[in-house]
Amino acid sequence: MSNGNRQLKEEKVFKDPVHRYIHVRDELIWDLIGTKEVQRLRRIRQLGTTFLTFHGAEHTRFNHSLGVYEIMRRIIDVFADRPHWNDRDRLLCLAAAVLHDVGHGPFSHSFEKVFGSDHEEWTRQIVLGDTEVNEVLRRMGDHFPQEVSDVIEKTHSNKLVVSMISSQIDADRMDYLQRDAFYTGVSYGHFDMERILRVMRPTEDQAVIKYTGMHAIEDYIMSRYQMYWQVYFHPVTRSAEVILSKVLRRVQHLYESNYQFKLYPSHFTGFFDGSISLEQYLKVDESVVMFYFQMWQDEEDPILQDLCQRFMNRRLFKYVEFDQHFIMNQWNDLQELFRQADIDPDYYLVIDFSSDLPYDFYRPGEEEERVPIHLLRPDGKLRELSRESELVEAISGKKRTDQKVYFPQDLLETPGHEQEKQRIKEILLG
């Protein structure tokens, strides 16, 4: 490997409200952060539509990516000179940390659900393709981009390195929990990261935790548990996401129906048919999406217009809990009533399952699951966390599914079709 990295003449520092300072000493990292693909993450919010629930949550993926980098840097400081750790992997880890989310687009969750877009695939393309990121990485040797990509995709042969960015307790999770807690302002999400870093140890296969750190880890798992229920699965956030998804579906439908747009969805067409190129993809950030939504408030199509107005002005759908039984028995009736009331149920009557959401608080051993946390006992043996901690055992693997129906209550209060609307309200609101 040619050494394409130099130390910066003077350490660069970012002020960060979560980690206080983010320290960069390697030119490679500094230049990666300066690439336009990474700078683009400034225009993609970390938590999608959550800012409509928690107004503080306006932070971006750029913000988070720097945080993951900083935690990774601190983990490596702890690992230095310990068995199983090879300092040649340092830049690989740091670069993977900076880039792990680089393929995310605007409102990723919705775009992926509606269009089948895959941010991991885009990450790979950005790392391996004709990009500024790739150009910077290649300074470390031609194979380096592939290595970084393998680490992010969890296929790299060095399992220890992979675990540092993708496991149940990795730099990624430790940053986002703290960062999301900080920006939303909730009181959860705090744990003693300083202590966790001090008890983290490299092994051949993964980073593990010294047994004496078990309480700190329990606290971290509890933070995750609380963050998921308080922030990530928040029903208002999901309501905004439902509307966003429906806008995207409506636009695709209109496009496919040859509707005459006032503002043609040129940034979206590649998503509709899957033909989108990397260059095009990189141009679609949240400003772009918001611009279209802003403009589409004036489209002729009443559904597109209405949904965009709802999203821009935060006039969200109401939600109610429901159970399986309900769906079986009343769903068809309800859809029919919506139709009779002139409210298109394809856009205005939506079921949403929390279990669809891409978060897990801790499920050891499930298929395709991330590496579970192992405790390192004084005798050198490893034990999976939930076997040692009653607390973690108690909550792991329990899938608390939460099912909600979302619908526009305001439309049920407008004149016309009062009888059907009354019936709908009886069913949904009891």
Next chain:
Amino acid sequence: MSNGNRQLKEEKVFKDPVHRYIHVRDELIWDLIGTKEVQRLRRIRQLGTTFLTFHGAEHTRFNHSLGVYEIMRRIIDVFADRPHWNDRDRLLCLAAAVLHDVGHGPFSHSFEKVFGSDHEEWTRQIVLGDTEVNEVLRRMGDHFPQEVSDVIEKTHSNKLVVSMISSQIDADRMDYLQRDAFYTGVSYGHFDMERILRVMRPTEDQAVIKYTGMHAIEDYIMSRYQMYWQVYFHPVTRSAEVILSKVLRRVQHLYESNYQFKLYPSHFTGFFDGSISLEQYLKVDESVVMFYFQMWQDEEDPILQDLCQRFMNRRLFKYVEFDQHFIMNQWNDLQELFRQADIDPDYYLVIDFSSDLPYDFYRPGEEEERVPIHLLRPDGKLRELSRESELVEAISGKKRTDQKVYFPQDLLETPGHEQEKQRIKEILLG
């Protein structure tokens, strides 16, 4: 006055990372916050281009407006039942707090400087014009919008109420200092607001501070002092602002030169000739600006293209300090050298004065200045703060002007015109 306000059935609460919780009990306030003009503030950053210096500073004016409201609410709680305070003014104060920044557009400082746009005028129009905000306010009586407008414009006859939102220590400043410190992550900007609120007292003319609170006020003034130099006047932020302003000027120039845009600046033309309507103005948020900048990276015009790429990818101008003497003697030479090197000095050689910036840390008694802070002595007399506090006296009125030249250092390293570029570097970098 018809009482157009009702108490909400249940108090609504926003989670706020700065004030922990923001409490809303009045339907009027709840509905104001829900108007599309206020929701639009979610798409306008509180600190303009500062996010390019402090990546945490991605917070919006919506965020800040809620904070000012909350502080106002707490001040009113302290004032309740005290002489000079009339509880009928409560909603007037709260509404003014929510709306005090509602006229701001995207990157206000730059837009105002380049186009002479005036956010105060827009605020007036939003409050008094045909808007959702006006509709909500009018529930309190036809004169209510005018009253709110007068408070925000500092022309209302109730000087006490005006001082609560516009003085040297008002709800606005107390929120933004804490909020901007929180999001940037700097260690300054903290002061003991709880104590300040406890020692604030209404008088006929203004809110004043009990003498025993002088130390807390000193601390607040010091926070301002530090925030201005550390955050608000940060040269990197100003560098981004310089570029932004130059983009706007270039677009106007191209427009006036009948340049054939790939993406026509339809959202901007009203700014160019001052013909912009309220409806048009309200559509221009930061997403819109960012969308254009995104697209203009591919314009033919090399200056527009370059400046937009710089702004989007954070390739900012370098800056150096200089003194008056320098300008007198070398400025013309320097401009000429730029021209000879084929770098248009109108866009690439910029002087910027901190004293242009719309902040003051504390200047009692200047013309058109905000009401200075008065201390209420035990004997009932008022004393202006800087006469009692050595600390404040020491820093008040001192205008530390900071003058910098901004220019693209990278362009001086490119091939061609090496001699002129060398000479430029000698002048600017010594």
Next chain:
Amino acid sequence: MSNGNRQLKEEKVFKDPVHRYIHVRDELIWDLIGTKEVQRLRRIRQLGTTFLTFHGAEHTRFNHSLGVYEIMRRIIDVFADRPHWNDRDRLLCLAAAVLHDVGHGPFSHSFEKVFGSDHEEWTRQIVLGDTEVNEVLRRMGDHFPQEVSDVIEKTHSNKLVVSMISSQIDADRMDYLQRDAFYTGVSYGHFDMERILRVMRPTEDQAVIKYTGMHAIEDYIMSRYQMYWQVYFHPVTRSAEVILSKVLRRVQHLYESNYQFKLYPSHFTGFFDGSISLEQYLKVDESVVMFYFQMWQDEEDPILQDLCQRFMNRRLFKYVEFDQHFIMNQWNDLQELFRQADIDPDYYLVIDFSSDLPYDFYRPGEEEERVPIHLLRPDGKLRELSRESELVEAISGKKRTDQKVYFPQDLLETPGHEQEKQRIKEILLG
């Protein structure tokens, strides 16, 4: 009831690092705090010997008592004007909060274990006896001291009031968790008290929690869980407590054996035979105990001297875990070996069970247990917390007993009886 309370002319404020400010408006409360019995709590640490483990934990019961008062005051603010709350009980609650720990003596846990002293009995005597506290309370009527005493003893007929100071989520626990976390510096012990207070509601029988507050309560229960294992049951603290208890036992033994003390234990003799009067009891604070221990470092008796030196200079016993099986089989042998090695096992070989410790994290429904937490559902029904929360259910009732043997390892390294000492080490250290 004669109204013996007046409002203070001006509110008094204590600066408190945990609650920021403690507000006193009632002369009755102000005067209670000023009594010598309450001031005496300044000389009794909140956490006994914990300062030898966590050097920050030097805070006193005075400190905590003010904190409980402040939380109680805030709960009452939330309850004001709600059904089931009667504002006449306000001062009763506040006085009980100030006084709930007033009977504690120095190192209560050890004194109670060794001498059978009972701080609750002393609290009753202080409240009802010839004290400054009683004199202040009687201003509210002759029955008022008895009412306060009944509230503290949980026998008062007003169950709501009792629950505010003694239940699974009362002002006492909410203060000590936060305060002990603050002073020890551990990262646990934090929870969103502001939110808990907002969702607390009075009912006829007890204070309950609105259902929407369940997550905040879970977080509070987790904090307790972590604090018990990280702080309250810390083995080093218990080691210091073991030594302290052994000093007390040795002094009593020497006293009963007519040992000629250089410094006669005049402050202790009343404890030995249970004859101690209230006046005498109130003179024994931690300064007094420390004074004797200081002096007894120079006593002739080698055990008393040694144990006092250990306590003063923090030369604590070592500890090892052991199991029941071990005790049955080896305990007698071990005691015999200690004797043979000339180390008195009555003082230097100690078993300690965490289950002896006066803490519970959450055990609903046990005998003599505090009122469990009830959630108030939207339909008005109450549900016990552990039936609604999987998290709480998972940890409630699980008694994690922790048994340790404490002994002075250093004495096993001294010359003489090497063979026995070697054998002891084999048994204890494996």
Next chain:
Amino acid sequence: MSNGNRQLKEEKVFKDPVHRYIHVRDELIWDLIGTKEVQRLRRIRQLGTTFLTFHGAEHTRFNHSLGVYEIMRRIIDVFADRPHWNDRDRLLCLAAAVLHDVGHGPFSHSFEKVFGSDHEEWTRQIVLGDTEVNEVLRRMGDHFPQEVSDVIEKTHSNKLVVSMISSQIDADRMDYLQRDAFYTGVSYGHFDMERILRVMRPTEDQAVIKYTGMHAIEDYIMSRYQMYWQVYFHPVTRSAEVILSKVLRRVQHLYESNYQFKLYPSHFTGFFDGSISLEQYLKVDESVVMFYFQMWQDEEDPILQDLCQRFMNRRLFKYVEFDQHFIMNQWNDLQELFRQADIDPDYYLVIDFSSDLPYDFYRPGEEEERVPIHLLRPDGKLRELSRESELVEAISGKKRTDQKVYFPQDLLETPGHEQEKQRIKEILLG
């Protein structure tokens, strides 16, 4: 130098609420902390009588000494490998940090004022005399205790090392400001230590601050300024100190008058005539003082009894401001009136000057002053802080003297000598 230090097998960690963790890797340091002379600091409060003003301020000098050690450790981490820093001085710095306050006795300020005791002299004796501290230090070579003593006394030839523990911005001050702010709960005292450490640089003569750190230093100076006026000079603390001093004076007077004590002041007699030995000195901690005060509440002498009761039960003297003029004219009259009213003015009428207090916020260049702060400019030149910072210049050297008269207002309300008492009140209270 023989290397008497070994690395601990495993790093030891103290949990600290101010610095989060205190890390010890050197056996020398670990053993120093374990000496009885250092452990004794657990029984001496950091802020003397301040706990009677700020109830949170119960922290000890032990607590602070660990903090200074930790900051020193971090400074050394920053200095490592830089010019002018020699890593052989590491343990010298760390040992001096642990020991810098080891000579302090109980309520040092009062004892020093009344008895002329000198904690610096005691520190020297503890470091150089027959103590556990000395024994541990001598492991590093026979000269090592003398070196440590020289550093603490500021006479060591290595000025850089001296400046790290004794200058205007040293480990000592940085710890106490933060720690005292933390425990009192005031909002001042915070500054960005992490940043200050990052910009600190060793030079031949002293530790200096990179120019870019000027704002952080300004903030630190402001913190000191606020802490002095808000905490260190607090009049209630001084009132308690006045009483404490008067108790000491009274005891000495009684002793010299052959008064028959119920509890003879055996721990104090060495102070009276200056004959106290090191061994005796080390036995007098705050528990001992409090024990005597406790007992002396029952002495026959009415002044001793009264003053002790005041101190124990916090019945402090009232204070009023006065000016020089007042003293000249009325002091004699006032003393006479006190005598006529049967209140001994020697004990009950006290003037106190803040300028007597051992604190300076920043006075560069005064005689015997600590090394002022120097900024290191980019050109390598040093500039004294107050010449660069308007803020610091504004407050430096300004001696805000604050003079108060302390007296027992309650005694002026008792029956007898009403006329004289009335006259006294007129003079003092106006």
